[in-house]
Amino acid sequence: xxxxxxxxxxxxxxxxxxxxxxxxxxxxxxxxxxxxxxxxxxxxxxxxxxxxxxxxxxxxxxxxxxxxxxxxxxxxxxxxxxxxxxxxxxxxxxxxxxxxxxxxxxxxxxxxxxxxxxxxxxxxxxxxxxxxxxxxxxxxxxxxxxxxxxxxxxxxxxxxxxxxxxxxxxxxxxxxxxxxxxxxxxxxxxxxxxxxxxxxxxxxxxxxxxxxxxxxxxxxxxxxxxxxxxxxxxxxxxxxxxxxxxxxxxxxxxxxxxxxxxxxxxxxxxxxxxxxxxxxxxxxxxx
Amino acid sequence: xxxxxxxxxxxxxxxxxxxxxxxxxxxxxxxxxxxxxxxxxxxxxxxxxxxxxxxxxxxxxxxxxxxxxxxxxxxxxxxxxxxxxxxxxxxxxxxxxxxxxxxxxxxxxxxxxxxxxxxxxxxxxxxxxxxxxxxxxxxxxxxxxxxxxxxxxxxxxxxxxxxxxxxxxxxxxxxxxxxxxxxxxxxxxxxxxxxxxxxxxxxxxxxxxxxxxxxxxxxxxxxxxxxxxxxxxxxxxxxxxxxxxxxxxxxxxxxxxxxxxxxxxxxxxxxxxxxxxxxxxxxxxxx
Numbered sequence: 001x002x003x004x005x006x007x008x009x010x011x012x013x014x015x016x017x018x019x020x021x022x023x024x025x026x027x028x029x030x031x032x033x034x035x036x037x038x039x040x041x042x043x044x045x046x047x048x049x050x051x052x053x054x055x056x057x058x059x060x061x062x063x064x065x066x067x068x069x070x071x072x073x074x075x076x077x078x079x080x081x082x083x084x085x086x087x088x089x090x091x092x093x094x095x096x097x098x099x100x101x102x103x104x105x106x107x108x109x110x111x112x113x114x115x116x117x118x119x120x121x122x123x124x125x126x127x128x129x130x131x132x133x134x135x136x137x138x139x140x141x142x143x144x145x146x147x148x149x150x151x152x153x154x155x156x157x158x159x160x161x162x163x164x165x166x167x168x169x170x171x172x173x174x175x176x177x178x179x180x181x182x183x184x185x186x187x188x189x190x191x192x193x194x195x196x197x198x199x200x201x202x203x204x205x206x207x208x209x210x211x212x213x214x215x216x217x218x219x220x221x222x223x224x225x226x227x228x229x230x231x232x233x234x235x236x237x238x239x240x241x242x243x244x245x246x247x248x249x250x251x252x253x254x255x256x257x258x259x260x261x262x263x264x265x266x267x268x269x270x271x272x273x274x275x276x277x278x279x280x281x282x283x284x285x286x287x
Numbered sequence: 288x289x290x291x292x293x294x295x296x297x298x299x300x301x302x303x304x305x306x307x308x309x310x311x312x313x314x315x316x317x318x319x320x321x322x323x324x325x326x327x328x329x330x331x332x333x334x335x336x337x338x339x340x341x342x343x344x345x346x347x348x349x350x351x352x353x354x355x356x357x358x359x360x361x362x363x364x365x366x367x368x369x370x371x372x373x374x375x376x377x378x379x380x381x382x383x384x385x386x387x388x389x390x391x392x393x394x395x396x397x398x399x400x401x402x403x404x405x406x407x408x409x410x411x412x413x414x415x416x417x418x419x420x421x422x423x424x425x426x427x428x429x430x431x432x433x434x435x436x437x438x439x440x441x442x443x444x445x446x447x448x449x450x451x452x453x454x455x456x457x458x459x460x461x462x463x464x465x466x467x468x469x470x471x472x473x474x475x476x477x478x479x480x481x482x483x484x485x486x487x488x489x490x491x492x493x494x495x496x497x498x499x500x501x502x503x504x505x506x507x508x509x510x511x512x513x514x515x516x517x518x519x520x521x522x523x524x525x526x527x528x529x530x531x532x533x534x535x536x537x538x539x540x541x542x543x544x545x546x547x548x549x550x551x552x553x554x555x556x557x558x559x560x561x562x563x564x565x566x567x568x569x570x571x572x573x574x
Binding site: 128132167186189 | 393408409410411412413414416417418420421445446448454456460463464467471472473476477480481486
């Protein structure tokens with residue numbers, strides 16, 4: 001039976017550390033501030049954004065939740081972003097996805113100041129990551145949270161064979177970049193990949209981020225491998241499951257993240273951590 | 288015997304097309320302009336930059352070669368870049384590497400306006416590429432030239448297994464990104480990779496960009512694979528060789544680039560092509 005990579009406990013411990021840092025900054029007169037923009041009334045998005053909003057408040061940060069109607073124009077959203085770019089009390093800005101069809105997510109993302117881009121989606125930040133540039137810059141929260149979780153369990157990357165299934169800008173691409181930068185040999189696979197399951201079985205570390213329930217099961221996993229399941233799928237019974245069949249996979253893997261309680265809690269804890277880091281970095285830049 | 292991917296002929300044809308485009312722009316009153324900054328007196332760099340300078344002139348562009356002494360400060364180099372950023376007659380700027388140790392290449396690269404960054408090294412451009420953003424932006428010339436060469440020979444990427452050996456910002460990382468974006472399954476390998484040669488042998492398309500002469504030979508290549516050799520190494524006898532042992536590799540591969548005459552000519556032809564493209568894109572942006 002695999003070691004369970006406990007995201008819930010690791011996230012709680014990260015949140016404790018984040019609160020200490022946030023309080024320290026507040027005592028210095030610089031309370032970390034995060035702003036979340038939500039467009040429309042998608043129920044899942046409402047839950048996510050309100051969770052982020054409440055968590056930030058709980059950790060002692062300034063938290064602003066801006067809810068815009070479904071009918072808002074792209075220019076109006078960008079106008080809100082611009083105001084937050086200028087606002088000295090806000091260090092982190094995120095726009096909850098998905099956005100309505102009449103709004104181009106890339107244009108909105110690109111309008112966030114790179115130094116406040118807490119999701120790490122701005123091309124300047126993604127390019128610094130992929131180009132392995134030195135210095136401080138935000139990185140997408142789910143991938144960064146995965147790295148924290150691996151570190152917590154002393155799972156190293158150098159020389160390991162990593163297979164990442166799913167090539168999204170939110171998860172697959174940045175997690176591949178982070179692992180390349182830690183000297184892993186990384187294969188980025190997707191729906192066009194031939195013999196996907198045979199490829200998965202070559203991985204020392206397998207990251208699955210596709211949104212396809214139970215895409216990977218025990219027989220597709222190298223014995224002893226580390227399995228990171230980024231999927232969050234809600235079954236007909238209302239239960240959450242990942243992209244990996246936990247029951248069979250946990251018999252073969254050496255370590256595995258559960259769903260829920262694995263990567264999920266790390267994402268929001270990393271969002272909080274990175275809000276504090278952006279605040280610290282803004283001070284170092286003399287802003 | 289493998290098909291030889293003839294970079295020399297392909298580059299000549301690309302140059303012809305570039306000259307037509309350049310002349311057309313000049314006739315419209317917008318002569319494409321490129322500026323190359325060379326710091327110090329490294330003989331190889333002098334040859335490279337002068338070749339670029341002469342090629343640009345030959346293709347009907349405005350070409351400016353700025354030679355700065357080895358002792359120039361980083362601020363002075365950035366000051367030259369800033370002047371070129373402002374210069375309406377210059378559409379493409381490149382700083383020849385390597386730079387002297389007292390100058391930080393990343394800081395200098397980042398100072399080039401993304402819209403004039405003909406080498407595609409600016410993190411904003413690399414991030415757009417890795418994030419698969421739509422729209423026009425420059426891409427590193429060697430990787431872009433490799434894609435042109437593959438296209439010339441009708442070698443497609445979708446669903447292929449690609450192994451890229453070498454993780455540089457100049458070649459390995461951007462070529463991996465370009466191929467990921469064309470739906471290949473891409474593995475990025477480096478010196479930390481275990482069983483590198485066995486991995487190489489899984490590739491339908493193998494890109495070798497390490498600077499290690501004859502790292503890969505025929506026995507490391509899957510029969511029928513396409514082999515792209517980015518290495519340019521000068522032997523004790525003064526002869527140029529690649530990172531692939533051409534004699535044995537060409538017996539096994541389905542298609543292969545020679546050294547010299549493969550990737551090398553594509554790089555400079557792509558630099559010229561991209562200078563014209565940057566000029567066109569600057570018009571479309573209304574600048």
